[in-house]
Each structure stands twice: as C-alpha cells, then as structure tokens.
Amino acid sequence: MNEYSQPRSGISALIRDRRTIRSFTSDPLDRAEVLSQLYAAASAVATDWTQPDARYIFVGSDDGKRRAAAIIMEAYREQGLYRFLPDKLNRVMQERLARIPAYLIVQLRTGAAAERDLASVYAALHRFTLLAWSRDIGLVWNTEPILHKPCIAQGFGLGNDQRIVCILYLGRFAKAPKAKRRTPAQDKLTLLR
Amino acid sequence: MNMTALLEQMRPARRFTDRPIAEPLLLELLNDAVWAPTHKLREAWRFIRITDSARPRLRTTVDSSRYPALATVLKEAPLLLIVAVPDSPNSHVAEDDFAAACCLIQNLQLLAWEQGIGMAWELADYSRCASLLATAQVREDERIAGVLGLGYFANDDRNADLPPRPDSTDLQVQVW
Numbered sequence: 001m002n003e004y005s006q007p008r009s010g011i012s013a014l015i016r017d018r019r020t021i022r023s024f025t026s027d028p029l030d031r032a033e034v035l036s037q038l039y040a041a042a043s044a045v046a047t048d049w050t051q052p053d054a055r056y057i058f059v060g061s062d063d064g065k066r067r068a069a070a071i072i073m074e075a076y077r078e079q080g081l082y083r084f085l086p087d088k089l090n091r092v093m094q095e096r097l098a099r100i101p102a103y104l105i106v107q108l109r110t111g112a113a114a115e116r117d118l119a120s121v122y123a124a125l126h127r128f129t130l131l132a133w134s135r136d137i138g139l140v141w142n143t144e145p146i147l148h149k150p151c152i153a154q155g156f157g158l159g160n161d162q163r164i165v166c167i168l169y170l171g172r173f174a175k176a177p178k179a180k181r182r183t184p185a186q187d188k189l190t191l192l193r
Numbered sequence: 194m195n196m197t198a199l200l201e202q203m204r205p206a207r208r209f210t211d212r213p214i215a216e217p218l219l220l221e222l223l224n225d226a227v228w229a230p231t232h233k234l235r236e237a238w239r240f241i242r243i244t245d246s247a248r249p250r251l252r253t254t255v256d257s258s259r260y261p262a263l264a265t266v267l268k269e270a271p272l273l274l275i276v277a278v279p280d281s282p283n284s285h286v287a288e289d290d291f292a293a294a295c296c297l298i299q300n301l302q303l304l305a306w307e308q309g310i311g312m313a314w315e316l317a318d319y320s321r322c323a324s325l326l327a328t329a330q331v332r333e334d335e336r337i338a339g340v341l342g343l344g345y346f347a348n349d350d351r352n353a354d355l356p357p358r359p360d361s362t363d364l365q366v367q368v369w
C-alpha cells in the first residue's frame with residue numbers, strides 16, 4: 001500500500017528533502033539574498049506576535065570570518081580540546097572555518113519567558129533553514145557547549161542578559177547527503193483517553 | 194504554495210470550525226513533520242494526543258486566569274496534541290532536543306496551513322503545572338515543548354486581520 005494518500009505538497013517535499021549540509025562549495029553567498037531570507041523567516045510568526053529579542057551577526061567577509069574564526073578557535077582552546085594538539089591541526093581547523101562561505105551567529109536576550117523566546121527563535125531558524133534550502137543554500141546548526149565559553153560572549157559582544165543560541169554555518173553545496181530514516185510518528189504517539 | 198508565500202500568509206490560529214481532522218491526515222502531517230533536523234538523530238520527541246474523553250479532565254487542571262490562551266485552546270481546538278521532550282540533566286542535550294521539537298512543531302504548522310488547518314502553539318514554562326503534567330501523563334523526566342491546538346480555519350479567520358506584522362527592519366543584524 002502506498003504510504004501516502006495524496007501527492008506530496010510543495011512544503012511536504014521541501015521539509016522531507018531538506019538535509020543538514022556540512023561541506024560547502026566555494027561559491028560566495030549573496031549577503032542581501034541571505035539576509036532577505038532571514039527577514040522573511042524571522043518576521044513570520046508561529047506562536048504569537050511577540051517577537052523574541054534576537055540579534056544576528058552575519059559573517060561573510062574574509063575579514064569577518066578571520067575575526068569570528070579566531071574567537072571560535074579560542075573557545076576550543078579554552079575547552080582544552082586543542083591545547084595539546086599540534087599547531088598544524090589548529091591551522092587546519094582555522095582554514096576549514098575560513099572556507100565556509102558564511103556564518104550566522106544567533107544571540108538572544110533572555111527575559112522572563114526564556115523558554116518561549118528560545119522556542120520562537122528555534123522556529124524562526126528552522127523557517128530560515130527551509131527557505132534557504134528552497135533556494136539551494138544549505139546549512140548546519142552548531143550548538144556545541146563551547147559556545148557558552150566566556151571568550152565567545154566577549155568576542156561576539158554579548159551583554160549580561162544575552163546568550164548565544166547557535167551558530168549556523170552556511171553555503172552552497174554540490175550534493176545533498178542521503179536522508180537518514182525517521183521513526184514513524186505512530187511509534188511515538190500515545191493516546192490519552 | 195511556495196515557502197515565501199506561505200511565510201507571508203501563515204499566522205497562529207485563533208478560531209476553528211468544528212470539522213474534525215481525520216486521523217490518517219494527522220498521521221500524514223506528523224510523518225512529514227518528523228523530518229525536522231535532530232541532533233545525532235535522537236528524535237527525542239513524543240506525541241500525546243488528547244482524546245475528547247480526556248479533554249475535560251485536562252481542562253480542569255488549567256487556571257484560565259493565569260493561562261488564558263492555553264485554556265482557550267484546550268476548550269476550542271478540535272484536535273489537541275502535546276509534544277513532550279526529555280528534560281535531560283545534561284542541559285546541552287536537553288536544549289538540542291527542545292530545539293529539534295520546535296523545528297518539528299514549526300514543520301507541522303507549515304504543513305497544516307497548506308491543508309487549511311490552523312495551529313495554535315501554546316508554550317509556557319509548565320514545570321509548575323503539576324496537575325496538567327500528571328493528567329497528560331508527561332513523565333517527570335520530560336517537559337512540554339508545546340500544547341498544540343489544530344483545526345480547520347473558520348472562513349473568516351484565515352485572513353483575519355491581526356495586528357500588523359513586526360517591521361522586518363526591526364531585526365537586529367550586524368554584518369561582519
């Protein structure tokens with residue numbers, strides 16, 4: 001039996017086809033294009049009209065990337081992860097970061113409704129992910145614990161009441177990776193009678 | 194519909210018709226929605242569907258003066274669904290799982306809209322609503338990522354004029 005009763009809608013196909021992209025081509029991204037997608041995604045509303053107090057840093061210039069990569073590398077060093085590794089590896093990582101076409105650093109002012117604000121930012125970022133994907137731009141979310149190191153806060157200019165939500169690394173890509181199967185919703189559904 | 198048009202039109206639902214959402218359609222929507230990004234493919238979400246016989250029980254657990262929007266959704270929405278995620282003691286894992294559930298919920302809202310179904314996403318810190326959590330059988334090591342109310346739009350609601358959208362230029366973007 002066919003799993004689907006109807007042909008897939010455009011959105012259904014978009015949602016299913018989207019993949020996390022971890023390696024990018026060297027094609028530069030058009031800043032205006034990416035930012036207009038971000039605007040479109042962030043100004044759409046999932047919960048209500050209250051917008052979370054989010055701030056974004058779009059890092060796309062060579063200079064900006066050098067600056068951001070240095071901050072990120074410093075966080076790894078603080079973590080102790082790379083302290084004992086040869087400089088060569090540090091350089092390799094730094095070069096890898098430099099080759100990623102753009103980063104989007106996402107920050108949030110955390111007020112009384114922290115969980116709610118976080119949810120609306122996540123929802124907005126996912127809308128952005130889908131919109132970008134529909135224009136052949138891929139990305140990966142990064143939420144590693146090193147993002148909460150003091151050097152990150154300082155380097156990216158976070159205020160006391162602000163936190164990093166994640167860094168998105170984005171760019172064009174040659175080929176989407178294969179999809180990894182999801183568990184059917186039925187298996188995760190409980191009926192409360 | 195393309196994504197740009199959908200983003201422009203979509204809004205949280207407030208009023209619904211009584212028309213029920215067929216079970217196979219709900220499953221179809223959920224089986225699309227689970228294609229959310231999820232770190233390490235944990236898929237840590239879980240769905241609790243509140244049947245009509247459980248609804249009154251659940252409603253009595255919510256103080257409508259404190260949670261008016263939630264109380265309205267529990268009363269009005271033809272279909273009620275709770276998305277629960279583990280509240281892992283590792284805060285990083287807990288946040289990633291919460292984020293993935295939020296992506297899934299966003300997928301569901303987009304997919305539903307295309308079918309003429311609106312979704313209200315009620316999210317608050319429910320950790321102090323012990324009787325709501327207990328009645329919905331949300332486990333102690335879980336939290337709620339959303340109480341979702343779904344239903345077909347009342348004709349006049351889909352395009353109802355809500356307050357103006359936030360001005361996109363309000364977005365705070367720095368360029369490096």
Ligand SMILES: Cc1cc2nc3c(=O)[nH]c(=O)nc-3n(C[C@H](O)[C@H](O)[C@H](O)COP(=O)(O)O)c2cc1C
Nearest residue numbers: 019020141142143144230231232233234289292293
């Ligand atoms: C909150 C969140 C954080 C993530 N963090 C990372 C990360 O740090 N590194 C990474 O490679 N992928 C990360 N991912 C992507 C997931 O690993 C990816 O969604 C999963 O492997 C499923 O693949 P797909 O997105 O292509 O369907 C993250 C996803 C989410 C939702």
